[in-house]
Amino acid sequence: MTNIKILGVMIGTIAIYTWIANAIPQIESAVPEELSFSSDVSEAELVAAGAELYSGGAGCTTCHGLETRAPNLLTGFNGEGTIGTRCGTRVPGQDCKTYLHESMMNPMAYVVEGGFDPMVFQARVFSGAQIWALVAFLQDQGGVVTVTGADVAAAEEADAAAPAGGPMVASNDPLDIMRGNLCLGCHMLEGEGAELGPAFDGIGSRITTDRIRRSIIDPAAEIAEGFDHLAGSMPPNLADMLTARQLEVLVDFLAGQGG
Amino acid sequence: MLKRSRGRWSWLQASLPVAIVAAIGLLAIAMEPLAAQGYTPREYGDFPIIGSRAAIWIAAQLHLFFAAFVLGVPMFAVVAEAIGIFSSDDRYDKLAKEFTRLLLVSYSATAIWGAILVFGLITLYPGLWGYLSEIFAPSMWVYVGIFFFESFTLYLYYYGWDRWKKGRAKWGHWGLGILLNLWGTAVMLIANSWLTYMMSPPAEVTPDTAPGMVQFWSAFANATWMPINIHRLIANVVFGGAIVGAYAAFRFLSAKTDEERAHYDWMGYIGNFIAMSALIVLPFAGYWLGREIYEFNQQMGTTMMGGFMSWLWVVQAFLIAVLFLAGNYYLWIGMGRIPGAERFMPYTKWMLLVLLIGAAVWATPRNMIANRAEITAMGGQFHPFLGVLGVMSAKNTAVNFMILTTFLSFLLYRRANKKAVVSWEKRGTTIQGALFVVAAAVVLFYGVYGYFVPSIVRIGFSVYQVLAVITAIILVVVIDMLMMRGAKSRGEIRWGEMPERSQYALFILAVTFTWLMGLMGFARSGIRQHWHVFEVLRDTSVDAATPALGYASIVISVCVLIFLSLVAFIFWVGGLAEKPVISGVGGGATSSAPVAGDGET
Numbered sequence: 001m002t003n004i005k006i007l008g009v010m011i012g013t014i015a016i017y018t019w020i021a022n023a024i025p026q027i028e029s030a031v032p033e034e035l036s037f038s039s040d041v042s043e044a045e046l047v048a049a050g051a052e053l054y055s056g057g058a059g060c061t062t063c064h065g066l067e068t069r070a071p072n073l074l075t076g077f078n079g080e081g082t083i084g085t086r087c088g089t090r091v092p093g094q095d096c097k098t099y100l101h102e103s104m105m106n107p108m109a110y111v112v113e114g115g116f117d118p119m120v121f122q123a124r125v126f127s128g129a130q131i132w133a134l135v136a137f138l139q140d141q142g143g144v145v146t147v148t149g150a151d152v153a154a155a156e157e158a159d160a161a162a163p164a165g166g167p168m169v170a171s172n173d174p175l176d177i178m179r180g181n182l183c184l185g186c187h188m189l190e191g192e193g194a195e196l197g198p199a200f201d202g203i204g205s206r207i208t209t210d211r212i213r214r215s216i217i218d219p220a221a222e223i224a225e226g227f228d229h230l231a232g233s234m235p236p237n238l239a240d241m242l243t244a245r246q247l248e249v250l251v252d253f254l255a256g257q258g259g
Numbered sequence: 260m261l262k263r264s265r266g267r268w269s270w271l272q273a274s275l276p277v278a279i280v281a282a283i284g285l286l287a288i289a290m291e292p293l294a295a296q297g298y299t300p301r302e303y304g305d306f307p308i309i310g311s312r313a314a315i316w317i318a319a320q321l322h323l324f325f326a327a328f329v330l331g332v333p334m335f336a337v338v339a340e341a342i343g344i345f346s347s348d349d350r351y352d353k354l355a356k357e358f359t360r361l362l363l364v365s366y367s368a369t370a371i372w373g374a375i376l377v378f379g380l381i382t383l384y385p386g387l388w389g390y391l392s393e394i395f396a397p398s399m400w401v402y403v404g405i406f407f408f409e410s411f412t413l414y415l416y417y418y419g420w421d422r423w424k425k426g427r428a429k430w431g432h433w434g435l436g437i438l439l440n441l442w443g444t445a446v447m448l449i450a451n452s453w454l455t456y457m458m459s460p461p462a463e464v465t466p467d468t469a470p471g472m473v474q475f476w477s478a479f480a481n482a483t484w485m486p487i488n489i490h491r492l493i494a495n496v497v498f499g500g501a502i503v504g505a506y507a508a509f510r511f512l513s514a515k516t517d518e519e520r521a522h523y524d525w526m527g528y529i530g531n532f533i534a535m536s537a538l539i540v541l542p543f544a545g546y547w548l549g550r551e552i553y554e555f556n557q558q559m560g561t562t563m564m565g566g567f568m569s570w571l572w573v574v575q576a577f578l579i580a581v582l583f584l585a586g587n588y589y590l591w592i593g594m595g596r597i598p599g600a601e602r603f604m605p606y607t608k609w610m611l612l613v614l615l616i617g618a619a620v621w622a623t624p625r626n627m628i629a630n631r632a633e634i635t636a637m638g639g640q641f642h643p644f645l646g647v648l649g650v651m652s653a654k655n656t657a658v659n660f661m662i663l664t665t666f667l668s669f670l671l672y673r674r675a676n677k678k679a680v681v682s683w684e685k686r687g688t689t690i691q692g693a694l695f696v697v698a699a700a701v702v703l704f705y706g707v708y709g710y711f712v713p714s715i716v717r718i719g720f721s722v723y724q725v726l727a728v729i730t731a732i733i734l735v736v737v738i739d740m741l742m743m744r745g746a747k748s749r750g751e752i753r754w755g756e757m758p759e760r761s762q763y764a765l766f767i768l769a770v771t772f773t774w775l776m777g778l779m780g781f782a783r784s785g786i787r788q789h790w791h792v793f794e795v796l797r798d799t800s801v802d803a804a805t806p807a808l809g810y811a812s813i814v815i816s817v818c819v820l821i822f823l824s825l826v827a828f829i830f831w832v833g834g835l836a837e838k839p840v841i842s843g844v845g846g847g848a849t850s851s852a853p854v855a856g857d858g859e860t
Contacts, residue, residue, distance in 0.1 A: 021812030027567040029805035031789040218462045
């Protein structure tokens with residue numbers, strides 16, 4: 001009898017935990033779907049693919065499903081309506097499609113004010129077709145979808161032409177390298193760029209040449225004081241997108257920014 | 260004749276783990292010629308009915324359960340032996356030996372499940388196995404070598420117990436216990452490097468980096484390696500204590516004599532004490548691990564805490580609430596067998612209230628992913644009242660109050676049958692009380708202040724709260740030890756006179772710790788999502804998607820059931836071969852009772 005009681009308590013406890021875990025909302029982390037569209041892709045196909053990415057494998061809802069880390073894009077934010085209705089007015093002179101596309105290609109430059117953390121750098125996580133599908137889905141949230149098959153086809157062509165893992169730009173000019181690799185999306189240099197990360201102005205007088213090089217190769221190794229909250233934002237594979245010469249040109253250039 | 264047969268059994272049992280490791284080594288050697296012929300292994304294999312993922316999940320989890328037990332138990336076995344040596348109290352030596360006996364019979368199971376895991380990886384995930392072994396080959400050879408040393412140290416430690424019992428030989432024996440812990444820890448550190456590499460590979464490793472080009476040390480000592488090491492080290496002690504407690508509870512319920520019942524009552528108390536004491540510090544190791552995950556990759560951190568795993572933390576809060584409640588309940592019931600404890604009993608209902616409120620606050624969700632319909636039903640993104648309790652300020656405050664309350668339970672239990680004789684007793688007790696109040700005030704202050712500062716500042720407040728609680732605990736213990744020197748007894752603890760229902764609390768503790776370990780294993784592994792090695796080696800199998808918590812809970816429950824069944828079987832088999840060691844602790848009304856405070860650690 002004692003053994004049966006022990007067994008009952010143990011199995012009962014396990015059953016309760018299993019029941020609780022099954023009673024709460026079930027969220028699976030899906031794998032981002034590889035998308036390939038022809039130029040005659042329909043609006044509905046793009047929106048459907050974007051919706052699946054948004055709530056599934058892309059992990060957008062991790063931050064944008066809340067209001068503490070990033071604006072909720074699917075519900076009204078600050079009384080401005082859903083993302084489809086407000087995207088056209090976010091940046092003067094930029095239409096909705098351009099704004100949304102740029103926000104994903106260069107996310108650090110488009111962080112909404114209001115105490116939100118900067119968006120995790122993931123412009124290169126998705127293929128061009130995936131990004132356009134996401135734009136279409138977001139436009140569909142109260143707005144008009146203007147993404148076309150031509151946009152998608154152009155992006156797929158660009159993806160196919162891009163060398164895998166190679167340098168982003170061919171130039172050895174330090175400013176071209178920084179612009180091509182989106183460094184100025186977070187760092188400010190002589191009035192150009194954004195003020196999210198430490199400014200490049202005067203960087204050579206603040207840290208050593210070795211540390212500049214290390215910060216490019218392994219950004220997480222040492223975080224600049226006061227920027228702990230941005231840890232993990234800088235792409236860890238940046239050095240893989242530079243040639244050895246580009247890396248040294250960049251390091252020399254930054255080390256020379258003595259302020 | 261009987262003796263001879265026991266010897267055979269023991270050496271068969273002893274040589275099994277070594278034989279298993281040797282078999283794995285031979286298999287690896289046998290595969291070499293295939294590679295030389297240009298044979299390319301397939302990326303994935305198939306496992307019937309449950310699929311490859313579930314098969315490897317179960318193998319890994321069961322290996323980990325047993326490994327945690329055989330790594331955790333030697334830590335407190337060696338401490339118990341040391342207490343026995345320094346205090347010349349033979350009961351602790353006998354207890355340490357019994358701990359080690361449990362260890363011995365579990366060791367083979369650890370090796371068997373380790374072998375199943377390795378064979379599973381070779382046959383079901385050959386691509387991943389090839390990738391990892393190319394990077395970590397040297398550490399795998401060292402691992403096997405240390406495993407041999409660990410095995411033989413264990414056999415010497417256990418079988419030499421009675422031979423090396425006195426004088427210098429006893430110190431040598433204790434040294435073997437320490438060595439056993441060192442080998443065990445080294446084995447764990449090596450294995451942890453493999454799994455943490457999968458979570459947090461070095462920044463310079465990309466999908467294009469050939470495994471042969473990955474720098475060994477950079478892969479080995481990756482970003483989450485040390486936090487996992489510390490977290491597992493403490494968790495193993497918690498787990499080992501809980502399983503020992505359940506073993507003692509089972510023995511208590513099936514005991515035939517008062518003496519046996521008294522011994523297992525005492526053992527159960529010590530198992531619970533070890534588990535709860537280590538549990539109190541475990542969250543701090545968890546904070547560090549979480550912080551390192553965020554530092555490594557912010558997206559991984561947010562996936563873990565606020566992404567598809569956000570509901571997991573609600574379940575975790577419920578489990579931890581059960582642990583605190585069951586642990587305290589066991590102590591409060593135990594006070595019934597301590598003369599003098601009745602003066603503290605009126606406080607238990609208030610302590611229960613604090614624990615219940617704390618558990619409710621901790622389990623309150625905030626950052627949940629909600630769809631439009633759910634947001635509308637809730638009246639906004641957050642619940643108008645409960646949303647306030649869901650933030651980390653409230654949760655940290657709640658858990659620190661629960662820790663303080665549990666510590667108070669232990670303190671009252673410890674002092675129950677003692678009467679201090681030092682002249683400064685009143686002053687000492689007042690200082691102890693003041694330390695509790697100051698710690699609670701610091702925790703509450705930063706809990707409330709946290710609502711008025713940005714999140715990045717608020718995160719730092721948890722450190723102040725933790726420091727206040729830890730400092731109070733240390734100071735109160737030191738004062739108590741000084742104050743209770745030479746204390747008079749209010750009566751002996753009546754070991755064995757414990758209601759049966761108390762023992763079921765120990766079973767619930769063991770099941771809950773085991774289940775929680777499985778859940779946290781899913782969290783740690785699941786945040787890699789569809790990557791074998793995060794953002795380096797993609798999972799392209801049919802099981803690449805990370806399952807929802809419901810499915811995970813079923814796999815976890817299956818693992819827990821298999822583990823507990825095997826543990827029960829192993830302990831039963833162990834009991835067939837050798838008689839339990841009775842410590843001679845007080846045997847209820849019919850036996851001579853121990854001196855006041857004995858049996859407390």
